[in-house]
Amino acid sequence: MTQAEIKALFTQMTLAEKIGQLTQLPGHFYSNDGEITGPIAELGISEEIVHQCGSTLGISGAAEVMRVQKEYLAKSRLKIPLLFMADVVHGYRTIFPIPLAMGASWNLELAQESARVAAAEADVAGVHVTFAPMVDLVRDPRWGRVMESTGEDSYLNEMFAQAMVRGFQGEHLESGRVAACVKHFAAYGAAEAGRDYNTVDMSRLMLRNQYLPAYKAAIDAGVKLIMTSFNTVEGVPATVNRWLLRDLLRKEWHFEGTVISDYTSLAEVVNHGLASDLKDVAELGLNAGLDIEMSSPSYVKYLAQLVDAGKVRLADIDEAVMRVLTLKNELGLFENPYRGANVELESKLHFSAEHQAVALAQAEESLVLLKNESNILPLSKEKKVILIGPKATARDHIGAWCWKGDKRETPTIEEALLPYFPNMKTVEATTMDEDIGIADAVAQAKDVDVIILAIGEKRSFSGEARSKADITLTDMQLRLITALKQLNKPMIALVMNGRPLDLHGVIEHVDALMVCWHAGTQAAKAIAKTLMGMSVPSGKLSMTFPHSVGQIPVYYNALNTGRPLKNFAPVVGYSEDYLSKYLDIPNAPRYPFGFGLSYTTFAYSDITLSKAAFSKGESITASLTVTNTGNFAGKEVVQLYIRDCVASVSRPVKELKGFQKIFLAVGESKELHFTINEEMLRYYHADESFSSDAGDFTLFIGTSSDDDARKIDFSLV
Template identity: 40%
Template sequence: MENRKIIELLQEMTLAEKIGQLSQTTGEHYIGKVDSEMVETGPDFPAHMLEGDTLYTMGSIIGVSSAGITNRIQRQYLERSRLKVPLLFMHDAIHGYKTIFPIPLGLSCTWDERILQQVAEDTASELRATGIHVNFSPMVDLVRDSRWGRVMESFGEDHLLSGNLGRAMIRGYQKGEHGVIADSGVAACLKHFAAYGAGIGGKDYNAVDMSWREFYAYYGKPYEIALQEKPKFVMSSFNSFSGIPVTASEEMMKEILRGTYQFDEIIISDWGAVSELQNHRIAADGKEAAELALKAGIDIEMVSTLYLQHYEEILANNPALLQEIDAAVLKILQFKNELGLFENPYADEDLEHEVLLNPRFLENAKNAAKRSCVLLKNEQMLPIKQEYKNIIIVGPFAGSNQLLGNWKCKGSFDDVVTLPEGMKRADESLNLQVYETLKDCPASRLEQCDFIVVAIGEQWELSGEGHSSVNIELESSQQQLIREVKQTNKPYACICFSGRPLALQNIIDDIPALLWCWYPGTQAGNAIAELITGRGTPTGKLTMSFPRHSSQAPIYYNEYSTGRPANESSYSSRYQDCEIGPLFPFGHGLTYTDTQYSGFRISRHDLTDGQELTISFEVSNPSKYDYDETVILYIEDLVSRAVRPIREMKKYRVISVPAYQTVSVQMTLSVDDFRYLDHQLQQTIEPGKFNIYINDLQTPIASVEYR
């Protein structure tokens, strides 16, 4: 449809029809509750405003799935809609739709933007085949506190990595360039703007309070980077920031998102966030809440119905808002037109069956799962020796198929490859026995056993939205299981599933080898089996530090320097009853390859404006494995006028290192990479020395001086 006709359509709409386009609801209002095809991700709201013709003015639907259901709702809607403006369907496919990939925190441990883009492309194909047009992903909220439940949706504690991985997923979802949505793509919705991951105390939905320097330098940076890929949607966050709920903040929405970050597409609230302005106690009633959100620039109200209920009174008192409403409706109509929905509003139900769980998607899911696993510790226990054939798998996850993680969308546990299934596929000669506890294992089996795999972790329901935890230790029963296995004197290794870093100080000395698998998704068993049987090597590196104890969170690598740095003295920045530093730091991850770095060289020792610095070195792989190595470059500013982090990651690269080969690597820094945001929010750099680190937060490989 020509844009001229879209403008004419807007002019023909009544005010009620316009407000309908700015409102989103759930699918049961049209066809009743279909449990297998509808997903609710928030609380119920009164539905009285959706009665009669109002229901057929709505602009979008959240949480329904399958081509049959979306078509059924769309058909009924268009039959009764006056202007026949098609519905948009939106969903939360956070790490896959039917084919489930590792949770985002796991995906981030690949450090590989190509993998995340591929995950997003496959997810988009499945979504579009089922009639979904918008995906509420990626989440690029910077997270430093592993007590927060939604850490599993994040890309970890570094702002640059989070932004880059989010940008890769936007590129994958939309599949087009410069914000264009390809035929098999979906619109990406970047979330949650802004600083949602910094809730006080690690509690979900909690207030956020920080300096503007902290925001622009760190918490705002992932959005700034990811927005360069031009997502079609941004979702406002639940939290308040500096005393104002973001959903009602003209400063956040208009000055920063629209102005500073130059986003000019559609802003949608989170589920019920407009109504919840009353709970924040900045709005006395629903009318005030709706007016605050409209003034802030929230284009679509998700699920709650305050726009529908109060628009007449709001516009009677503030007629200037009509111009903003028209602009929002026009964007929505233009987006629907861009997708071709006016000509073809329905999904191809035959195509859906060809696309979902496509073998190519499953292979990509296995590769992503393998690359996301992180080998945290290994006292020469992994891989399992080929001569070990009698293997016991024990623990609460030993035979479990519940390995998808939270936000599993339409993923089915029935499609999950379990660990025993994966190990038999990897090696048919294995004699596997599976037990939930060691007490279940007959003494004769234990005596014949060559190796024990201990499958432990955090149940998937314990992480995700609304699942913040004060205690992130491994369950005591699982700690006891590990100690019981140790007492058998059999060789063993631990395989752990979780949605967050856990605090393992109390048990780590009893674990000779630990492979952290996060929640790996549909192909979990195949991926893990190939790693622990030596058919591949783990290559993941942590994107979030592991605390020693629950109360050590938040802990992160780029903390600010302090006047009394942590040391063994009582008068230093440390806990008196805990060792200094994380149990496993950001960037940590072992392989089976004994990778060697050598020959560090820098192109210059002095640096001035307009010049670049090149760091060169070699990476050697003395093993039989072809694998991908993640190289991370950090800097340290030895003296600056404003306090800076102890270390700052500036560059990273994923390089392929063939077996028994040496690869030359170059990484380049510009002067801008050494600049920082000062207390006046200005990018600055002072003359002085900087240390450079490669994959090691303790020992610099070179120094350079800016003059």
């Protein structure tokens, strides 16, 4: 439709039909039973209202989508198609590694391709919008939804946000693509105590400098929708936060797309204490700039009354409705209400060999090798091995947001390793009597060369509403490792996890440790290939692993404090005993952001600069040479960090400002160049202005955020 035709359609709409477009109901409202019972009756929603609502979530499958759309249109006066939305987070039918693992790949091209594949599979199943990517910055691994984020760094999250949006949406929402909905706006990842849905309270500076940039990056990439978060921002729930939705999103960032609440988050404003009932909630939401209410009935029940009472402007409703109609038009739904849905293509595309190959490549690059003493890895086929642990025969590698994934199609680690070790023994060590299971594992491991431990978290231990205060492995797994250590045999730990863990009881006992995450339908094959050296690990942590839970939040780009333990500048009259530190644990994390080992080694030359100072409008180039000095061809993530030495507000000790993932053959060298311009040095000041300061800066290029071996100073004049 042309814009004129959309406006002509809009002029025919009644107020009730307009409000319907601003309401989203779960898929069970469109079930086949045809009875207005259960949740429909409880919410006081009539069948007429159900068939005026503009979108639904959780329905998929080409046949089902076409059935629902056909029945919906038959009862629609103006034949405005229903919009189908769903959580396609890290794959639809073919499941990719969880986003935190994708972040650890530091491979933007693979992430974009993974999103393209997910979009293609969702599109043929009739899905129009995916509630992804989640770009929340997270510094607390206790939060269950950390698995859905790409980590703790603003810049890295920005890059992945844009890659995922491009992968989902393509250039112009062409065939095989879906509209993306970035979430959760804003700062959901900073929930206090790592407890889901909890309060968020932070300074405006922290919000602007660290937590908001990834949302803005997604908008710059053309994302079509934004989902509000459950939490408060400066005491006001994000879903009714006028500053967030109108001042920042619309006026400052010029976002023209659709804003949708999270599941019942608008109704939950009553629990936050800002409204006494759903009528108040509807007024707050619409006036704040919320377009679509998801899964609660405030809008459909009360907006018309609020218009009559003069508490809600009809013009604001009209603007919101036009945004929804525009989205439907951009998706081509007026020309083809059954856009994408294709039963025949479903069977061909879903879980196809081509898509599984992408999942395998993504899984391989997501694995992070944290320890490899005496180069025990990769393994030789001549070794006599035993596979032990609760994850040995598990199929739950597909993670928490695997909506249409089928774990029955996911190979186990045992199945993936048997082709290489046909005589391998496997002990799950998960008997009802743990002591018997552990004793059996020890007995069977006495005559092997190497013990492979398959350990970690169940996928149900991470995800929404899956926060944990204790992020160590289970007591049974720790006792199993301690018992096996007594055999004095080499041990390799494969850790399947949805969050950074406290790895006490593991690290000190094993010879090699690889974080495998929940890496999707091809996880086991990727793990096996990597253990055998057919794939060389190249992942780097996108989130810090703490020394213990008592450090949390612990992250690399912290402010320096007046008495830092590291690089303390002595102050007259103060003892070095009085520094910012713990008495019982180190300040340093167990493994820092950006850390990850390889089977090969890389040598870095010193950094050179094209010049030592530059001014606004200019740039400088930092150069260095990286050489593969080991015995395996492999990939290295070369990371660039900058520290602003003197600023108008306290600044982080360093910030990631660039990276390159490069492949080097054995003995190969490559000269790398990084451009530094004035825009990279800007930040938000106390008055919320965004600019850089002239002065001195330090540039670091290395293998992780903790690598200070190479640094060089420059100035902005």
